[in-house]
Amino acid sequence: MVGAPRGALAIIGVVRTSMGIFKLIVRRVLLGVFTLLVVSFAVFALTNLLGDPVQRLLGRGALPEVVKAKRAELGLDRPFFTRYFEWLKGMLTGDPGNSFSNGDAVMDIVGDRIKNSLFLMFVASMVSIPLSLFIGARAALRRDKSFDRVTSNQMLIFAAMPEFVVGAFLTVLLATNVWHVFPATSRIRPGEAPWSDWKGVILPAITLTLAVTPHVSRTMRAAMIEVLESDYVEMARLKGLPERAVLWRHAFPNAVGPTLQVIALNIAYLAGGVVVVESLFNYRGIGIALRDAIPVANAPIVQFIAMFIATIYVVCNLLADLGAILVTPRLRTRLQ
Amino acid sequence: MSGTMQSRENVALEIRGLRIDVAESGADIVDEVDLTIRRGEVLGLVGESGSGKTTIGLAVLGHARRGVAIHGGTVRIGDRDLNGLDAKELRSVRGKLVSYVPQDPGTALNPALRIGKQIMEVLETHGFGANQAEREARVVEVLSEVMLPGVPEFLRRYPHQLSGGQQQRVGLAMAFACRPAVIVLDEPTTGLDVSTQTHVLQTIRDLAARHGVAALYVTHDLAVVATLADQVAVMYAGRVVEQGSTADIFANPAHPYTRYLVAAAPEMDGDRQMVGLVGRAPSPGKRPVGCAFALRCELATEECVAEFPAVTDVGTDRPHQVRCVHAFGVPDRTALRVASTARVARESEVALSIRHVDAGYSGTNVVHDVSFDIQRGECVALVGESGSGKSTLSRSIGGLHREWTGEIVLDGTPLEKSSRNRPVAQRLSIQYVFQNPYSSLHPRRPVAESIARPLAIAGVDAREAAIEVDRMLERVSLGSAYGSRYPDQLSGGERQRVAIARALVSKPHMLICDEVTSALDVLVQAAIIELLVDLQRDLGLAMLFVTHNLPLVRSIAQRVAVMSDGKIVELGDTAQTLRHPQEEYTKRLLADTPVIPTFSND
Amino acid sequence: MSAEKPAGVWRSSLRLWRTRIGIALVLLLVGVAIVGPWVAKFSPSEFAGTPNTRHVPGTWLGTDYLGQDVVSRFLHGGRSILWMASVSTLLGFVFGAAIGLVAAYNRGRLDDVLMRGMDILLAFPQLLLALVALTTIGPEPWLIITIVAFTTMPRIARITRGATVPVVERDFIGAAEALGESRFRIITKELLPNVTGPLLVEANLRLTYSIATIAGLGFLGFATEVNAADWGQMVQENRTALTVAPWGTLLPAFAIALLTVGTGLIADGVSRTVAGVDRGRPDA
């Protein structure tokens, strides 16, 4: 069946993918920008529905003139679309506006929190990515042996449980009841670096790591198994190459490509996942900021954090696409 | 016997009593395999799919696939028995003393490594040459041996930047790089066009002869073996049932199975009819104690099933071994030698007329201004190399491909582009049989339901349809009991019969067969061709038979249309065209097509 | 050779222990959620004794932060999660599968538009939008269901499309087209039966994540009214008293864990079966 003409659909596929890698990249970038625009509109519209912040700020009994003045001060008296485009312009020029509750610049309030959250995400990624690549690759090599069985069952359990449940168990185990090794809540003071309370970072970081590792390791395992069963790996063995070269030169590089996408998705997922985990451990990041901002209808803060999470998602996916192109010679060679 | 003594010294590969099992069940995949290859000789190992050819080929490198275990026997190269080596010793032998050329170089070359590196790493691993410079020189040298340029620009390419033929040459270069004593070639030309295949075969023959390499050439293609091999071993259900010199095997086949194989091979211009054989070889774990061929063999007697026949040497002056109780017995049907395919009197009514058809994909044309007619009751073969546009044209006729212009007229009415826009009667009167029977049937539907679909669309009521389906199943020699089976319970040949039944149940005028036998083994292929010839004659069908297999055309088509680069370059009477081609392209195609030469009976 | 219908993925997956254990766990918790409210000794917000106390007469595992009976609240707290998760998964599944099938079969422009739409949905910071919407409109079940269905749909659509594309390329689809079968029939009768395996796996996985998401919303305090009996919310409210009265947190946490691990095990069992079926296919 090899070499004989395949269905017409396959040919169409070839014609379509040969449209040029540059065009593909440009399309991806444009799509990312478009996605962010759609998200920004939805976020802005939704946060507007949050309710009237002025009422909450001034209390029920406030005088109508005072309310009116406050509305004008916050710019809420202008039409929706004017405010949307102004806000969008501000976001693009690095000025996301001021907090409704105290008038401080959003950046001043949230900047710190974002740094803390990014640090937490960074720690979790740095631990989970190498760990899951290792687990996935090793499980593939020891397929159906005990390492594979044990890890895949464990991964299944961690993948299924919600983070706050895993976090609660970890707290019971390592903080409050069984062993008292780490604090149950984090205590980063405003203006301080997140590592100033490094002990408080550990439990949230482990929780996030456990949330992400199963997905990446499972993908890596599957990709690695496919590669190990490929003709070219068999061929490498038949050429008499030492096992080391078979694995590192022939198998591993071809398995990482397909895993990149999933890694990107999971980093993006971390950006959302921190919200829950931070809340559980009182970690001073965007999650807490959000928890405080939503009930008082502090829209600028919510909007900024939403766009931050969406941007991370879009950028991670773009990087994964680019990475996949770079590690796949079939695509990379078309860049020249 | 000084001759034998002398040749004994030249033995490069000796396999004795090799048995390979499915690791889990212990069922034998191959057993009692004895093979010997001398230096500079090519042994052709033939047999149908699943007979164990690849399994043996890999065992020559001491390798067994996942789930498979080498159970016993010896594989001796020079003075080393590979079955006694540990993993480390095996690695030092593989690629150096014995090397492997895979079936599909497209998947066997690492897509992420430059080809220069892939050749170089064999040399580095085995410490070929004294230093890097010598190895680099060797890379260039071995590339020129397989007729590829050894320039840096070429070495830096990735596999996907090479054509199929070039990829296979890189595979050959990798195999020959360390100047091994034995080389295993597993269907290395299956995916290639005939002209490329001819060149690659030529290269293999030259290299083996020049460097005194012993080659094990695995294939299912008898014609290739006949032109390439010195010795032939025929496998059936995991056993070597006959082996001897190529001339002996083809001129005097002793085993009934070999006789069938030879009889099933299409002949380009003899007057022999192709003879097929239904049934399939039992798979590992389901094999009988006695001769595994007994189920299909016309000569089978009780003796045959009692135990596996021992090796008999029936050669006169050179070894010619066979495992059959009734060696040289002639099964009735293989002797069939008719004057010529019974010809249908051609009715001079045009069934399908193709007028100035251009077809392509998103703007690029692959079929250019094609015009020809097919008469009622006539079969026209459409031949050409892969990529010449055969399938695109036939799919356009069938309404599966919509991007075409021009006119296609069926029974006087022009056809709409998409089958959906054609009236029901028209849809039903053009039917299509696909290349791959493994993908053309709905896997989760009993075959009777699949066959009944066209009738349901025609509005035939269910009871009547059931009767018609049973009749059709009988007609394609399956029997109505097959109706309740699911496709995965059928062999490839049986599935193709179901597909034919589905195509014919609505009594079409026009049948399009797209490479319908290319996924099948020779015996099954011959049986399907026999069936199609029968049906076409009995039903007076107009037929378009698309194939890249030229010799096949002789057995089925009255006229042949040769296609090249989307154009019909020659169209004429089959016998005439194959014997006296007019066009340069047809001549080249014919010259490149391997055929079984006539071996004298001495 | 018998001519039985090849055993369906679901039936064959029942042969695996992990599937059976998964089903047992799910049944157990579904049982608790359904029967629980009838056998609970206290009503969810009934005062049972001193708050945050491990040993209170008349309770098994003590009281929570408001002095309510932990076990009774646990027995009451499963229903909302279970039915909302099931309905939202079902909705997301039906729409997602339909979109995936249509996109895969039609290819071309429609495919592009549908799948890019799904990509955009995926880029939404869903949890966050859920929080905003729930704060604005209130913890309404229909809102939670809609939001979770919207998170589920694009993922199911992607998986469905991915599984369907190779089936579309197989010749029996071409054969059906040549006969002029309708698009609807091709999608429902020719394509759908051949992707049930991967869809079943994904449906179970999505159910797992829907449960997790809804429990998570409860945990963040957005899914329910104040002091409602809800497993997620119970974890949140009682975790400050972990040292003295751990059961208030642990019991609902265990319930959620067992439930999600149960559906996860079923998904895994089915996916192993699908992989096995695929490997056994004699296709080349």
Ligand SMILES: Nc1ncnc2c1ncn2[C@@H]1O[C@H](COP(=O)(O)OP(=O)(O)OP(=O)(O)O)[C@@H](O)[C@H]1O
């Ligand atoms: N991993 C395996 N486990 C169990 N049985 C196997 C395995 N691999 C192959 N077999 C069986 O061994 C037999 C021989 O297979 P093999 O690939 O050697 O045949 P072949 O002659 O090379 O066929 P083809 O012409 O299709 O390449 C087949 O019946 C096959 O089903």
Ligand code: SF4
């Ligand atoms: S041994 Fe008997 S059954 Fe087998 S091939 Fe020979 S004659 Fe036929």
Ligand SMILES: [Mg+2]
């Ligand atoms: Mg083979």
